Amino acid sequence: MSGRLSWPLVGRSGELHTLRAAVSAPDVSGAVVWGAAGVGKSRILRDVLSDLAQGREVRWAVCTSAARSVPLGAFAAWAPSGVTDTVPLVRGVIDALTAASPGPTVVGVDDVHLIDDLSAFVVHQIVQRGLAKVILTVRDDEPIPPAVHEIWSAGRFERLDLQPLSLDETAELLSTTLGGAVDSDATQRLWRLTRGNVLYLRNIVEQEVADGRMVQQRGSWRWAGGLVMPLSLIELLESRIGALPGPVSDVIDAVAVGEPIALAALVRITDAAAVEEADVRGLITVEPGAGGVQVRVAHPLYGEVRRTRAAATRLRRLRGLVAAELAAADDRDDVQVVVRRAALSLDSDLTPDVDLLVRAAHGAVWLADLALAERLAAAAIRAGGGPEPGFVRAHALSWSGRGEEAEGVLAAIDISGLTDGDRARLAFLRASNMLWALGEPDRAKEIIDDASGTVASQARSYIDAFLTVYWFAVDRPDAARQAAGKLDLDELPAVVGAEIAWVLAAIAADAGRVTEAVATAEAGYRVVARSLEAPHMGFNIADAHVGALLMAGRVNDAGETAERVSRQAEDLPGAAQSLGAAVAGVAALGAGRLDTASVLLERAAAGLSASHAIGWGYRYFVPSITALAMRGAVDAAAAALDALNRLRRPFRLLDCDRSLARAWVAAGQGAVSEAIAVVREAAATAASRGQFAVEVMCLQTAAQFGDRTGAARLRELEALVEGPRVGLAARFAAALRDGDAAEMAAVSQDFERMGDLVAAVDAAAQAATAYRRQELRGTALGCAARAGALAEQCGGANTPALREAAEPLPLTEREAEIVMLIGAGLTNRAIADRLTLSVRTVESHIYRAMLKTGTNGRDELAALRPRHR
Secondary structure, three states: OOOOOOOOOOOOHHHHHHHHHHHHOOOOOEEEEEEOOOOOHHHHHHHHHHHHOOOOEEEEEEOOOOOOOOOOHHHHHHOOOOOOOHHHHHHHHHHHHOOOOOOOEEEEEEOHHHOOHHHHHHHHHHHHOOOOEEEEEEEOOOOOOHHHHHHHHOOOEEEEEOOOOOHHHHHHHHHHHHOOEEOHHHHHHHHHHHOOOHHHHHHHHHHHHHOOOEEEEOOEEEEOOOOOOOHHHHHHHHHHHOOOOHHHHHHHHHHHHHOOEEHHHHHHHOOHHHHHHHHHOOOEEEEEEOOEEEEEEOOHHHHHHHHHHOOHHHHHHHHHHHHHHHHHOOOOOOHHHHHHHHHHHHOOOOOOOHHHHHHHHHHHHHOOOHHHHHHHHHHHHHOOOOHHHHHHHHHHHHHOOOHHHHHHHHHOOOOOOOOHHHHHHHHHHHHHHHHHHOOOHHHHHHHHHHHHOOOOHHHHHHHHHHHHHHHHHOOOHHHHHHHOOOOOOOOOOHHHHHHHHHHHHHHHHHHOOHHHHHHHHHHHHHHHHOOOOOOOHHHHHHHHHHHHHHHHOOHHHHHHHHHHHHHHHHOOOOHHHHHHHHHHHHHHHHHOOHHHHHHHHHHHHHHHHOOOOOOHHHHHHHHHHHHHHHOOOHHHHHHHHHHHHOOOOOOOOOHHHHHHHHHHHHHHHOOHHHHHHHHHHHHHHHHHOOOHHHHHHHHHHHHHOOOOOOHHHHHHHOOOOOOOHHHHHHHHHHHHHHOOHHHHHHHHHHHHHHOOHHHHHHHHHHHHHHHHHOOOHHHHHHHHHHHHHHHHHOOOOOOHHHHHHHOOOOOOHHHHHHHHHHHOOOOHHHHHHHHOOOHHHHHHHHHHHHHHHOOOOHHHHHHOOOOOO
């Protein structure tokens, strides 16, 4: 993307309505738009005037500080030539502004606080005499001249206080401007920096895009690296900050490097009078906090400007002073304070404190700030901190997706002085990094096998723990449970215990033991809570927890769990926000809220794929494809599935999830028999591994596609799988087999009560088709209408069963399938290959379909079932 971006007006529909209503009201003179500089006052005035120009005469004047000293400077363009006397000059301007037109005139005056007195008199006369409607904009931090107050007293004005954009509105503006989704981390950073000020946002984004730090990857915009302040924005902000006396500069710079900083501490390291002056100038904010009165810069970008402009030596000195104040405070050992102290010390003139750096590195991991943890640990290593900072740094690098660097750090640790426990820990970390970050399970197994022969028995838990993880990763759940037989979560090191909790919860979930899965997940959360090393593992545990509840049919419980996790992630940096969105997206998909699921999963997959392409990115890319296909976005889903298939994932292959995605894509393309075969094969694979809840999900999906063969097996699974889903799926499959339309309709209602709306859609649609076969058209129409209404609740579900119920054709299932594939653009040969039929058989089905429908060719047949794109 090159050149200037086009910035649409977003998030202002209510404000535009207010201004239009003010212009239309007969007893209102106009409106006054108040707001901070850069919030968008001029833009909203320009847009509303452009809109009003359809049927009205509009005038727009801009007041400036340069024209303030010139009489009629604001309206110079309307001044009659050759007239010098004030009275006829003013009359001429008024006449020009309010000249007769097909409709009433509207006069817009931007930045009216800068208006000259004679121009103000012109506006006053227009308002007093009711010659035109007037819309004014005013900066809310500027003094208002008496002449402007007189304008307001001459008529009745609606006041509109224009607020900065909210986070959601900022996200909408960014995605609209950039023409694609923007990952949540970038959106959050930009919103925190600009606080929704559109002028600031525009300056930053345009430079970051132009300089290549903000780039589009796999359809989503990401912001890599730190902010480089545009010179134009620096100059703009400096003009607003104004010239600062030296003591006030000290205050602003100290707050810029150390915010939030206690007021008492700020006064000690700067000057009390200067602090007061900074407050009066509006450069800082003073607000109560848990530890007393805290001080911040008035706007985040003020701090950015000062850190950019101030001398490096000055900033180093101030960071040292702030760090020393924090070290003397009563809460100096609080984790967040420890992290702040150490972070300030990194770029200060203080002597490195190894113990502080190591403690802070652990604390930064706990706060999910892996980038800071890596910096702090690296500083501790340089300061001679021994092996511990190496462990922490490698952990942070590995979880950040930088596996090669993590392996380099671990390989450099001197093992000669390590205890048996630390040797085992080193082996566990190296093997885990090799497995998950580098995607080499065989090499990971070699590392742990080599260590197994040298590790003392008392450190054996690390070995057994990794073997548990390894067998789970290579889809051997029985071997994983066996390896975990002697492990106790409460006795394991916390980061290891959290990973084992995830593994065991996921295994129990897949097997249908939901009570065990939930209990294990809860135990895992407790391990995470007492650890400084495992915050991200909490999201893996939540993924297993939500999955267990969804497969059991406890859909509402899954939603509540996901909402809690998502809230926890909102205030965390980096990948944590994407992980929170991902877990919420999985829960939304399970509930059939497809519009929400698509947004969350697409955002999460895009955000996580840059650093964890075959890990978290892959994991959530799969259900995002399913959500697209369920909504009928078949082309997009098929393209995404092709992209997924090009990725090499050598661990935890997610057979069921990938099969469901593939099946929904095939069904959306019209190959329903292929979709059924795919999920039935996945069900058989799950059964062979003892993953009975997974098998239930696959067989239920097959039934939603119209498969009539799963009832007997689902009845058997009722004895093996906990939760309401399996019994409901068995009833659905039996009703399909028996053609029992009334039971299908009842099952639809039960699926809705359970919370699975897409299954409720399909059961109602299948009921409609069955009633139609029985020539009970009224009841069939009722079921079809119910299916359609449920599909709307889903955010636009578009399933094969729904299409069949909504667009009945006198065709067999095979004929209908072939008609769909014709609509997808397949040749007879391609259809034959896809459905494993002969070309002659396909041609026969097409011929019979044409006879039944009275169509004259493949094109007319395809038109009977237009593709939903």
